[in-house]
Amino acid sequence: MLPTGPRRLVILTEGQFGIHDAKTAxxxxxxxxxTIVAILDSTMAGRNLREFWPGFDIPFVGTLDxxxxxxxxxxxxxxGIAPTGGRLPPAWRSIIRDAIESGLDxxxxxxxxxxxxxxxxxxxxxxxxxxxxxxxxxxRMETAVGRRHLPGKRVILTVATDCAIGKMSVAxxxxxxxxxxxxxxxxxxxxxxxxxxxxxxxxxxRVISDFTNxxxxxxxxxxxxxxxxxxxxxQGSIDHPAYSAVTMGLIHGATPHAMVLVHKPGLREHEFDHxxxxxxxxxDLAPFIDLHERIAALVAPSKVVAxxxxxxxxxxxEDARAAIARIAAETGLPADDPVRFxxxxxxAAIRGAVEELPWV
Amino acid sequence: MLPTGPRRLVILTEGQFGIHDAKTAxxxxxxxxxTIVAILDSTMAGRNLREFWPGFDIPFVGTLDxxxxxxxxxxxxxxGIAPTGGRLPPAWRSIIRDAIESGLDxxxxxxxxxxxxxxxxxxxxxxxxxxxxxxxxxxRMETAVGRRHLPGKRVILTVATDCAIGKMSVAxxxxxxxxxxxxxxxxxxxxxxxxxxxxxxxxxxRVISDFTNxxxxxxxxxxxxxxxxxxxxxQGSIDHPAYSAVTMGLIHGATPHAMVLVHKPGLREHEFDHxxxxxxxxxDLAPFIDLHERIAALVAPSKVVAxxxxxxxxxxxEDARAAIARIAAETGLPADDPVRFxxxxxxAAIRGAVEELPWV
Numbered sequence: 001m002l003p004t005g006p007r008r009l010v011i012l013t014e015g016q017f018g019i020h021d022a023k024t025a026x027x028x029x030x031x032x033x034x035t036i037v038a039i040l041d042s043t044m045a046g047r048n049l050r051e052f053w054p055g056f057d058i059p060f061v062g063t064l065d066x067x068x069x070x071x072x073x074x075x076x077x078x079x080g081i082a083p084t085g086g087r088l089p090p091a092w093r094s095i096i097r098d099a100i101e102s103g104l105d106x107x108x109x110x111x112x113x114x115x116x117x118x119x120x121x122x123x124x125x126x127x128x129x130x131x132x133x134x135x136x137x138x139x140r141m142e143t144a145v146g147r148r149h150l151p152g153k154r155v156i157l158t159v160a161t162d163c164a165i166g167k168m169s170v171a172x173x174x175x176x177x178x179x180x181x182x183x184x185x186x187x188x189x190x191x192x193x194x195x196x197x198x199x200x201x202x203x204x205x206r207v208i209s210d211f212t213n214x215x216x217x218x219x220x221x222x223x224x225x226x227x228x229x230x231x232x233x234x235q236g237s238i239d240h241p242a243y244s245a246v247t248m249g250l251i252h253g254a255t256p257h258a259m260v261l262v263h264k265p266g267l268r269e270h271e272f273d274h275x276x277x278x279x280x281x282x283x284d285l286a287p288f289i290d291l292h293e294r295i296a297a298l299v300a301p302s303k304v305v306a307x308x309x310x311x312x313x314x315x316x317x318e319d320a321r322a323a324i325a326r327i328a329a330e331t332g333l334p335a336d337d338p339v340r341f342x343x344x345x346x347x348a349a350i351r352g353a354v355e356e357l358p359w360v
Numbered sequence: 361m362l363p364t365g366p367r368r369l370v371i372l373t374e375g376q377f378g379i380h381d382a383k384t385a386x387x388x389x390x391x392x393x394x395t396i397v398a399i400l401d402s403t404m405a406g407r408n409l410r411e412f413w414p415g416f417d418i419p420f421v422g423t424l425d426x427x428x429x430x431x432x433x434x435x436x437x438x439x440g441i442a443p444t445g446g447r448l449p450p451a452w453r454s455i456i457r458d459a460i461e462s463g464l465d466x467x468x469x470x471x472x473x474x475x476x477x478x479x480x481x482x483x484x485x486x487x488x489x490x491x492x493x494x495x496x497x498x499x500r501m502e503t504a505v506g507r508r509h510l511p512g513k514r515v516i517l518t519v520a521t522d523c524a525i526g527k528m529s530v531a532x533x534x535x536x537x538x539x540x541x542x543x544x545x546x547x548x549x550x551x552x553x554x555x556x557x558x559x560x561x562x563x564x565x566r567v568i569s570d571f572t573n574x575x576x577x578x579x580x581x582x583x584x585x586x587x588x589x590x591x592x593x594x595q596g597s598i599d600h601p602a603y604s605a606v607t608m609g610l611i612h613g614a615t616p617h618a619m620v621l622v623h624k625p626g627l628r629e630h631e632f633d634h635x636x637x638x639x640x641x642x643x644d645l646a647p648f649i650d651l652h653e654r655i656a657a658l659v660a661p662s663k664v665v666a667x668x669x670x671x672x673x674x675x676x677x678e679d680a681r682a683a684i685a686r687i688a689a690e691t692g693l694p695a696d697d698p699v700r701f702x703x704x705x706x707x708a709a710i711r712g713a714v715e716e717l718p719w720v
Contacts, residue, residue: 245572247608
């Protein structure tokens with residue numbers, strides 16, 4: 001069982017705020033239900049998140065003590081990075097130990113489980129705090145059984161042209177827009193950040209590979225028990241040299257009625273820090289969409305019904321709108337940036353397209 | 361480190377010889393370097409393997425004692441099944457405990473590790489025998505880095521239209537034919553049966569899904585250090601609802617120069633015991649081949665250069681040869697059944713086709 005919020009958290013990004021790997025921090029800040037007391041990052045001390053994200057008033061602090069001394073003492077430290085390979089940066093050990101000894105729960109999405117670390121486990125036992133490893137897989141070890149969706153349920157999966165460009169954010173924005181529209185909708189969290197936000201799910205990249213499809217199939221079954229519109233958080237991309245196996249398990253485990261393709265205009269290659277030995281270009285959208293549909297159809301028919309753009313590389317709104325229009329024309333699909341410009345139009349387009357699919 | 365043979369083995373198939381799940385037994389018998397003293401299966405006691413496979417003189421015995429009492433006492437018991445989900449049939453516990461107490465090593469490819477079972481571990485410690493869990497993953501936890509093959513190396517992957525139809529056998533037959541032809545060749549074992557035969561490798565379906573591609577990439581690097589022609593044992597199929605994630609990790613982790621498609625004429629659906637809730641047809645070959653090439657090309661170019669047929673559903677040789685001719689015409693590719701009719705011609709066709717690939 002995962003702990004349920006709301007909590008009062010310090011988020012640790014020490015030296016890594018603002019770069020790719022801090023996506024856990026940014027996801028929890030933007031979409032979580034917790035109070036974020038401070039961001040612990042000595043390279044940013046004295047600054048405030050509102051400098052980067054207007055409307056988010058969260059101070060950066062340089063030491064754990066500074067976070068503890070402020071008003072509204074935190075009850076947890078959340079590790080705000082998801083580095084390639086999921087290991088703990090060695091320099092963070094003393095910060096985590098200090099946090100435990102200060103009585104904070106530790107929320108971690110690393111592959112390296114803090115609960116299995118003898119030093120941390122002993123410290124937590126002594127302090128009476130919890131080490132919560134969101135990536136720890138369920139005991140369940142089952143291959144997929146070929147389950148079909150329940151009547152009336154609509155399953156949507158976010159897929160993408162790269163990892164870490166917004167599949168979770170898009171899923172959350174679609175669900176929020178669906179709920180505003182009066183629909184019964186839920187996101188199925190398949191990664192640690194989504195789990196920290198929603199309080200359930202499985203970090204699918206952590207399960208034994210034989211059970212990837214089977215775990216996703218089971219998560220979708222749980223999603224169908226919670227709502228009619230089931231929006232599954234995707235992982236990786238089908239063309240990512242490192243993560244495509246997980247992506248394939250999402251597509252064939254979820255057997256989505258429809259997919260939403262997430263794309264980041266201006267990004268030319270898969271992030272170098274994931275793939276240090278060669279460069280791999282971002283795919284052309286039209287054939288990439290076709291290939292998603294052919295791959296999905298190996299198990300169950302599916303269609304890419306919309307393109308959700310992450311226009312964060314285009315600071316000017318007009319440039320972003322032009323990119324959206326260009327990609328809508330190029331793909332023949334509704335396109336928008338749901339984080340930047342709101343998800344209501346994209347949701348309406350998705351809902352309409354899904355209801356017209358012959359297999360729904 | 362895996363134990364190296366040759367060993368003297370009893371193979372346990374109790375009640376499951378001759379069915380799908382006994383593929384581990386059949387693989388080790390056909391391709392292994394060990395002496396097989398007996399097959400332990402009370403439903404077959406008194407019979408001999410040569411009734412099914414001429415040339416293989418191995419008695420079936422009904423009890424472990426019968427295997428121990430014969431000439432040439434065994435030193436190991438090998439669990440000869442690979443059931444869906446990889447769990448130990450409960451009825452086999454007492455047989456395994458008796459084998460341990462009789463001084464035999466236990467060779468297991470199950471997901472459920474015998475070495476982690478307190479009863480078995482205590483018995484093995486008392487008897488001074490070993491519990492060898494071939495599926496236990498390596499400590500290494502690394503995502504793929506985008507590695508390129510060394511100059512002069514040729515990497516081939518076996519892919520298929522279903523699981524358990526012969527990808528490992530085809531890989532072994534190709535390597536044997538290559539060696540007869542004077543080529544430097546090695547098979548890269550990616551499953552427990554291949555590991556039992558070759559004495560190295562990783563059961564890729566057991567690694568954490570985030571490391572599927574990375575583990576295969578690393579195995580290919582080891583294969584390149586052993587030989588010039590590196591034939592990677594495939595797993596699952598891209599259209600298998602349960603196992604496609606693992607298959608994707610093989611394709612993008614190995615980045616093969618070429619693929620050999622394994623197909624079983626006459627098989628109409630994926631095996632029901634893997635997918636109890638729905639039926640899934642076997643793919644049409646031509647579009648399936650094209651889709652393999654498009655999926656592979658997401659990371660590195662590759663071509664299906666031959667079709668290796670498992671004609672075991674066609675008892676008559678003439679029917680088998682007609683199926684081979686039909687599929688060669690249908691696909692425009694060289695085709696043969698390398699297990700039934702020998703692999704030399706298929707190897708020659710593969711070698712020639714690979715050397716002409718523009719990316720080799």
